[in-house]
Amino acid sequence: xxxxxxxxxxxxxxxxxxxxxxxxxxxxxxxxxxxxxxxxxxxxxxxxxxxxxxxxxxxxxxxxxxxxxxxxxxxxxxxxxxxxxxxxxxxxxxxxxxxxxxxxxxxxxxxxxxxxxxxxxxxxxxxxxxxxxxxxxxxxxxxxxxxxxxxxxxxxxxxxxxxxxxxxxxxxxxxxxxxxxxxxxxxxxxxxxxxxxxxxxxxxxxxxxxxxxxxxxxxxxxxxxxxxxxxxxxxxxxxxxxxxxxxxxxxxxxxxxxxxxxxxxxxxxxxxxxxxxxxxxxxxxxxxxxxxxxxxxx
Amino acid sequence: xxxxxxxxxxxxxxxxxxxxxxxxxxxxxxxxxxxxxxxxxxxxxxxxxxxxxxxxxxxxxxxxxxxxxxxxxxxxxxxxxxxxxxxxxxxxxxxxxxxxxxxxxxxxxxxxxxxxxxxxxxxxxxxxxxxxxxxxxxxxxxxxxxxxxxxxxxxxxxxxxxxxxxxxxxxxxxxxxxxxxxxxxxxxxxxxxxxxxxxxxxxxxxxxxxxxxxxxxxxxxxxxxxxxxxxxxxxxxxxxxxxxxxxxxxxxxxxxxxxxxxxxxxxxxxxxxxxxxxxxxxxxxxxxxxxxxxxxxxxxxxxxxxxxxxxxxxxxxxxxxxxxxxxxxxxxxxx
Numbered sequence: 174x175x176x177x178x179x180x181x182x183x184x185x186x187x188x189x190x191x192x193x194x195x196x197x198x199x200x201x202x203x204x205x206x207x208x209x210x211x212x213x214x215x216x217x218x219x220x221x222x223x224x225x226x227x228x229x230x231x232x233x234x235x236x237x238x239x240x241x242x243x244x245x246x247x248x249x250x251x252x253x254x255x256x257x258x259x260x261x262x263x264x265x266x267x268x269x270x271x272x273x274x275x276x277x278x279x280x281x282x283x284x285x286x287x288x289x290x291x292x293x294x295x296x297x298x299x300x301x302x303x304x305x306x307x308x309x310x311x312x313x314x315x316x317x318x319x320x321x322x323x324x325x326x327x328x329x330x331x332x333x334x335x336x337x338x339x340x341x342x343x344x345x346x347x348x349x350x351x352x353x354x355x356x357x358x359x360x361x362x363x364x365x366x367x368x369x370x371x372x373x374x375x376x377x378x379x380x381x382x383x384x385x386x387x388x389x390x391x392x393x394x395x396x397x398x399x400x401x402x403x404x405x406x407x408x409x410x411x412x413x414x415x416x417x418x419x420x421x422x423x424x425x426x427x428x429x430x431x432x433x434x435x436x437x438x439x440x441x442x443x444x445x446x447x448x449x450x451x452x453x454x455x456x457x458x459x460x461x462x463x464x465x466x467x468x469x470x471x
Numbered sequence: 472x473x474x475x476x477x478x479x480x481x482x483x484x485x486x487x488x489x490x491x492x493x494x495x496x497x498x499x500x501x502x503x504x505x506x507x508x509x510x511x512x513x514x515x516x517x518x519x520x521x522x523x524x525x526x527x528x529x530x531x532x533x534x535x536x537x538x539x540x541x542x543x544x545x546x547x548x549x550x551x552x553x554x555x556x557x558x559x560x561x562x563x564x565x566x567x568x569x570x571x572x573x574x575x576x577x578x579x580x581x582x583x584x585x586x587x588x589x590x591x592x593x594x595x596x597x598x599x600x601x602x603x604x605x606x607x608x609x610x611x612x613x614x615x616x617x618x619x620x621x622x623x624x625x626x627x628x629x630x631x632x633x634x635x636x637x638x639x640x641x642x643x644x645x646x647x648x649x650x651x652x653x654x655x656x657x658x659x660x661x662x663x664x665x666x667x668x669x670x671x672x673x674x675x676x677x678x679x680x681x682x683x684x685x686x687x688x689x690x691x692x693x694x695x696x697x698x699x700x701x702x703x704x705x706x707x708x709x710x711x712x713x714x715x716x717x718x719x720x721x722x723x724x725x726x727x728x729x730x731x732x733x734x735x736x737x738x739x740x741x742x743x744x745x746x747x748x749x750x751x752x753x754x755x756x757x758x759x760x761x762x763x764x765x766x767x768x769x770x771x772x773x774x775x776x777x778x779x780x781x782x783x784x785x786x787x788x789x790x791x792x793x794x795x796x797x798x799x800x801x802x803x804x805x806x
Contacts, residue, residue, distance in 0.1 A: 313490065313782055315741050315785065317748075321747060321763070322497055325765070402612075422616075439617070443614055455608060
């Protein structure tokens with residue numbers, strides 16, 4: 174057993190050394206570590222949330238009018254809402270909603286944006302002109318406004334909200350990958366591969382895509398946070414998730430009508446959005462310093 | 472420079488055409504039949520069919536698009552179901568309010584962000600620098616609607632320092648309309664009481680709106696300053712005995728301003744987008760609130776109108792930034 178381990182360690186010495194270097198660079202920055210902690214906390218709550226919340230029956234909306242709108246206390250850390258539901262429970266369960274929302278939007282955007290970006294950047298020509306013009310038009314309208322227009326057309330609801338945000342999110346990936354693929358295309362090793370008769374498929378999968386991974390991972394990490402924020406914004410306006418679904422933005426929207434006196438109703442879900450987005454941003458920043466140091470600025 | 476200007480203008484024209492195409496496509500994916508919507512719930516199929524013909528909805532799509540583009544060129548944006556007014560009329564009333572907010576927020580972001588970025592760059596790796604950077608990251612991550620609610624709660628309700636919402640007190644006399652922006656109108660008319668009232672109403676919304684912009688301006692300016700301060704010509708100037716204040720304030724800042732300017736242009740558009748959230752919280756009578764209220768009521772034309780206006784303003788600001796860029800740095804004109 175230990176012999177196999179030894180052999181594996183020797184075979185992969187190069188990758189191991191690189192991994193250790195990544196970990197070292199990442200851990201040098203306190204803000205990146207804070208981001209990692211916040212992201213991990215978010216993921217763990219997403220995974221085990223339903224089993225650790227104090228009042229699991231409150232997750233989907235129960236009625237306990239005797240305990241409605243209680244301020245934060247030992248029994249209800251974040252207080253209770255107008256139905257007597259424990260806000261801590263609903264906020265923790267809300268991580269699941271936010272997690273899949275963020276993942277779906279980012280995933281769809283990357284799935285559409287990366288191939289188009291590669292097509293534009295690597296193959297160039299007229300394809301590139303057309304694709305980049307379309308991308309520019311999409312980027313010329315603030316995403317939230319365009320998403321609002323799309324949701325208004327499709328009708329409110331969390332699915333439509335996610336779809337609309339995915340529609341406005343992909344151009345960012347085209348931009349990123351196009352720029353990267355464009356510079357990679359004229360790198361000496363890509364030209365060498367082409368001279369030796371490598372097919373486009375091989376060059377794309379051996380050289381272009383692997384080298385795009387760094388910036389892609391960084392952007393995806395940051396976008397997780399920004400997509401969660403955007404979806405919560407739609408929920409707050411009243412065009413995303415509808416109460417009693419445990420979604421943070423919708424909770425804040427409902428809490429708003431109980432505002433000056435029962436402030437905790439809106440305050441705590443918002444704090445969770447803030448910490449989640451902050452976490453993904455700091456984590457992404459740290460990843461950039463590690464994976465893509467040349468573009469690390471600011 | 473003239474050729475550059477012509478090229479940029481042609482580009483913006485193309486972008487505008489693209490934007491119109493997008494709103495047309497969005498309008499046409501509506502699951503609800505616009506004719507049926509307009510005819511009302513009690514309409515007979517014949518009535519709906521008549522309306523379809525009247526609206527030209529039975530024509531082929533390219534023809535419909537041309538008609539749509541023609542309507543837009545003549546400022547016909549349709550009628551709002553909620554207000555009963557022409558959308559263009561409503562927009563003319565709401566756009567200045569939003570612009571006032573955005574201008575104030577932009578001014579605040581620059582006035583605070585640029586000096587803070589410089590300070591952080593000069594005192595690099597100090598506690599001040601770390602503190603400023605935490606502020607910068609938080610500014611981007613803060614949900615605008617949440618921080619707006621909290622500020623409203625603490626500053627306006629608990630402390631009672633500022634009004635909770637609106638653009639002007641109900642009791643206040645609106646100033647004579649010149650720009651449509653109450654604050655500036657009051658200033659121009661010399662009505663100091665109204666001006667003060669308008670200013671007090673604008674503080675919180677403008678502050679919230681400026682936070683993400685402030686954060687990015689700060690980040691970019693700090694990064695650029697650090698790079699410029701390390702460059703050869705600054706070292707040379709320092710060796711020649713140029714005073715530190717002049718070194719940072721004049722020589723370095725000038726060079727660091729270009730990327731900061733680009734960021735400001737980009738942020739202008741995002742700011743227009745965030746007005747949707749901020750205006751909702753502060754009950755600010757601008758296009759953001761107009762769009763949200765219309766979207767919730769499934770009143771479609773105003774939403775499209777706002778999308779077009781915001782897209783147009785964003786393109787315009789990008790054009791201005793491009794031109795300023797080309798003017799300040801002739802090398803970029805070729806791009």
